[in-house]
Amino acid sequence: xxxxxxxxxxxxxxxxxGGLTAIDDVSFGAADRQISxxxxxxxxxxxxxxxxxTGFYKPTVGRLGLRRxxxxxxxxxxxxxxxxxxxxVARTFQxxxxxxxxxxxxxxxxxxxxxxxxxxxxxxAGLFRLPVFRAAERAAVDFARFWLDRIGLLDRADWDAGNxxxxxxxxxxxxxxxxxxxxxLCLDEPAAGLNPRESADLNELLLYIRNEQxxxxxxxxxxxxxxxxxxxxxxxxxxxxKIADGTPSAVRNDPVVIRAYLGEEETDEIPPEIAAEIxxxxxxx
Amino acid sequence: MPTPVGAALRTALKEAAIAAGVALIVALPxxxxxxxxxxxxxxxxxxxxxxxxxxAVVFIGRLGLxxxxxxxxxxxxxxxEASSLAIFAEQIAAFTRQYxxxxxxxxxxxxxxxxxxPFTDQYILDVAITVLIYVMLGWGLNIVVGLAGLLDxxxxxxxxxxxxxYALLAQNFNLTFWESxxxxxxxxxxxxxxxxxxxxxxxxxxxxIVTLGFGExxxxxxxxxxxxxxxxxxxxxxxxxxxxGYPFTAVAPExxxxxxxxxxxxxxxxxRVIFLYxxxxxxxxxxxAFSVRMRRLxxxxxxxxxxxxxxxxxxxxxxxxxxxxxxFALGAMFGGFAGSFFATRQGFISPESFTFIxxxxxxxxxxxxxxxxxxxxxxxxxxxxxxxxxxxxxxQFRMLMxxxxxxxxxxxxxxxxxxxxxxxxxxxxxxxxxxxKAGS
Numbered sequence: 262x263x264x265x266x267x268x269x270x271x272x273x274x275x276x277x278x279g280g281l282t283a284i285d286d287v288s289f290g291a292a293d294r295q296i297s298x299x300x301x302x303x304x305x306x307x308x309x310x311x312x313x314x315t316g317f318y319k320p321t322v323g324r325l326g327l328r329r330x331x332x333x334x335x336x337x338x339x340x341x342x343x344x345x346x347x348x349x350v351a352r353t354f355q356x357x358x359x360x361x362x363x364x365x366x367x368x369x370x371x372x373x374x375x376x377x378x379x380x381x382x383x384x385x386a387g388l389f390r391l392p393v394f395r396a397a398e399r400a401a402v403d404f405a406r407f408w409l410d411r412i413g414l415l416d417r418a419d420w421d422a423g424n425x426x427x428x429x430x431x432x433x434x435x436x437x438x439x440x441x442x443x444x445x446l447c448l449d450e451p452a453a454g455l456n457p458r459e460s461a462d463l464n465e466l467l468l469y470i471r472n473e474q475x476x477x478x479x480x481x482x483x484x485x486x487x488x489x490x491x492x493x494x495x496x497x498x499x500x501x502x503k504i505a506d507g508t509p510s511a512v513r514n515d516p517v518v519i520r521a522y523l524g525e526e527e528t529d530e531i532p533p534e535i536a537a538e539i540x541x542x543x544x545x546x
Numbered sequence: 547m548p549t550p551v552g553a554a555l556r557t558a559l560k561e562a563a564i565a566a567g568v569a570l571i572v573a574l575p576x577x578x579x580x581x582x583x584x585x586x587x588x589x590x591x592x593x594x595x596x597x598x599x600x601x602a603v604v605f606i607g608r609l610g611l612x613x614x615x616x617x618x619x620x621x622x623x624x625x626x627e628a629s630s631l632a633i634f635a636e637q638i639a640a641f642t643r644q645y646x647x648x649x650x651x652x653x654x655x656x657x658x659x660x661x662x663x664p665f666t667d668q669y670i671l672d673v674a675i676t677v678l679i680y681v682m683l684g685w686g687l688n689i690v691v692g693l694a695g696l697l698d699x700x701x702x703x704x705x706x707x708x709x710x711x712y713a714l715l716a717q718n719f720n721l722t723f724w725e726s727x728x729x730x731x732x733x734x735x736x737x738x739x740x741x742x743x744x745x746x747x748x749x750x751x752x753x754x755i756v757t758l759g760f761g762e763x764x765x766x767x768x769x770x771x772x773x774x775x776x777x778x779x780x781x782x783x784x785x786x787x788x789x790x791g792y793p794f795t796a797v798a799p800e801x802x803x804x805x806x807x808x809x810x811x812x813x814x815x816x817x818r819v820i821f822l823y824x825x826x827x828x829x830x831x832x833x834x835a836f837s838v839r840m841r842r843l844x845x846x847x848x849x850x851x852x853x854x855x856x857x858x859x860x861x862x863x864x865x866x867x868x869x870x871x872x873x874f875a876l877g878a879m880f881g882g883f884a885g886s887f888f889a890t891r892q893g894f895i896s897p898e899s900f901t902f903i904x905x906x907x908x909x910x911x912x913x914x915x916x917x918x919x920x921x922x923x924x925x926x927x928x929x930x931x932x933x934x935x936x937x938x939x940x941x942q943f944r945m946l947m948x949x950x951x952x953x954x955x956x957x958x959x960x961x962x963x964x965x966x967x968x969x970x971x972x973x974x975x976x977x978x979x980x981x982x983k984a985g986s
Contacts, residue, residue, distance in 0.1 A: 315861060316860075317857075317860075341860045341861075342859075342860045342863050342864060342865050342866065343863070345860070345861055345862055345863035346863030346865075347863075351861065351862070352861050354857075354858070354861075358855050358857060358858040358861075359855070359858070360850070360851050360854035360855055360858065361854060362850075362853075362854055362967060363847075363850060363851065363854060363969070364969040364972075366969070366971060366972070366973050367847060367850075367969060367970060367971065370844075370847060370971065371844075371847050371848060371851040371859075371862060371864070372862045373844075374844050374847070374848055374862060374863065374864050375863050375864075377844035378844045378845065378848075381843055381844055381845070383845070384840070384843050384844075384845045387839075387842075387843040387844070387845075388836070388839055388840075388843070390839075402971070402973070406973065409973075415973075416974075418972075418973035418974065419969060419972050419973055419974055437862070438861075438862075441862055441863055
């Protein structure tokens with residue numbers, strides 16, 4: 262059942278696409294104000310799990326409980342946009358999804374849509390530029406400015422987001438998600454394609470989000486320097502099942518995890534007849 | 547080794563020969579033979595001399611073009627490099643962009659002064675009114691197509707709903723223009739929602755097909771619902787506009803004062819036209835002010851974000867359903883206003899006025915002007931309405947000219963005359979050090 266200090270409780274989550282079971286009875290919890298990493302080989306079901314959490318897929322079976330104060334919201338019953346709007350779950354995407362034709366600042370303002378929309382009284386107060394809307398707009402710009410300063414894009418606030426270098430786009434996407442003021446931030450491979458310096462910056466940014474913004478982070482990542490460096494907890498998936506769950510040091514030495522990543526010891530060597538075919542010198546035992 | 551001129555000549559000759567061959571194939575059946583009436587039937591008259599002239603013109607023209615290109619820029623130009631004309635067009639567009647505010651002010655001032663210019667006659671005002679109707683429709687459709695990125699090929703349906711709303715309300719319930727205007731807008735917006743619901747999941751070409759069908763549906767319903775709309779006969783003797791209750795007539799009806807009496811002027815037919823002109827000018831400017839302001843509001847920004855990436859929008863808590871429907875409804879509302887104006891101006895409407903070609907012209911105005919550009923819409927509307935209008939002397943060649951102009955724009959300005967997006971809000975003022983590389 263729901264553990265009191267958990268922000269998110271995933272229970273018996275199963276997702277089937279026709280005959281394919283992408284996630285098979287996965288249960289785990291993510292604590293508040295902690296960074297939990299989900300790792301696993303390609304095709305393990307990590308992104309599918311995110312898509313279930315953020316409402317892009319409806320899970321076949323399972324319960325996704327998010328604690329907000331004394332209430333528990335059931336994410337699997339909510340419409341996709343309400344999960345971000347009401348439950349406070351924000352996400353980024355594996356292949357960056359900014360609004361490329363809009364400026365950096367506008368990207369961050371769109372993220373504050375819910376608050377601004379309410380302040381503009383569904384555009385009525387906005388159309389006449391009433392003071393109540395102008396104040397809300399100023400607050401939104403200041404909040405955006407704060408995040409731009411944090412990710413070092415203040416100078417380029419008026420650039421089209423699509424013209425930014427790749428690493429900046431990644432950070433902008435994280436800042437945009439943070440502008441929705443989430444309680445849980447889901448990051449899908451934020452370090453993909455970053456150079457070592459950029460991923461060190463990313464580590465620092467994620468620690469800042471956890472420590473100063475008091476936001477829980479759920480992280481999918483292949484870059485072990487990021488995962489091992491900052492995660493409080495690691496969940497390992499393989500073929501849609503959870504095979505390990507624990508602290509970084511425990512997971513690193515778990516034989517089940519090592520087998521999933523490196524393969525079984527027996528099948529490690531290439532049989533001589535196949536080796537000859539693909540032109541690799543077969544390793545003699 | 548052939549000299550550069552020799553090589554150029556050979557290439558040019560080859561191209562010219564191919565072009566002449568194509569021209570021959572096309573011209574022979576189309577120009578070469580002609581049906582003529584003779585007593586007791588028809589007969590075929592041949593005009594091979596015309597074919598020869600035509601092919602010769604194509605050959606020489608193509609040869610000249612090819613030679614000019616080959617000799618002027620002797621080394622093969624890299625693909626994708628802009629031609630000098632395109633660069634010229636870009637300079638004009640950049641100039642217009644830079645001074646768009648001044649252009650807007652000068653344009654509006656000119657528009658307000660137009661009825662009092664010495665050269666202005668009733669014909670010019672009539673044409674100007676038509677242009678302004680299309681400017682307004684273009685601005686309305688720009689909300690749907692330019693901002694929200696929803697390709698709508700049935701916009702004329704809302705124009706029709708607005709026109710019929712006013713006509714029928716005026717006829718059956720004796721409502722005045724000013725009373726029915728908001729109702730007509732509301733009806734059109736309602737139809738916008740009605741269209742919006744089934745197409746929420748569609749994008750791009752699929753959406754275009756459904757909206758096209760919707761536009762035709764409305765027209766066919768208007769054509770067949772005899773008892774309400776009068777079918778193909780339309781609605782006639784729609785109440786003409788009055789100056790807030792003072793009619794534009796030589797003799798005022800019992801108990802009313804005519805406009806010229808109110809103002810102490812000689813009666814003139816042009817009063818009504820001038821009033822109509824200002825009416826549509828103000829309606830159009832309201833449409834413009836509304837959409838310019840909308841762009842800077844969260845809803846307008848959400849429309850643009852939806853155009854850029856719907857999935858990202860959902861992940862940020864934006865309700866895509868409501869956002870799309872609001873774009874459809876508000877765009878349709880302005881179509882409805884314009885429709886009411888059209889009905890009161892014409893005094894007669896029939897389904898004939900709301901065919902697909904109207905939708906196509908409005909969409910062409912938005913696309914040619916540059917999606918999302920308010921000023922581009924004005925230029926494109928003036929261009930698309932004035933070219934056929936002043937081309938009347940050219941009779942049958944007028945559509946050819948129209949087509950040529952469209953092709954030319956799409957070749958030189960593929961993203962529209964003024965393809966530029968001004969950010970809805972800037973953090974750094976324009977011209978500051980940080981703004982140097984902004985936008986692009």
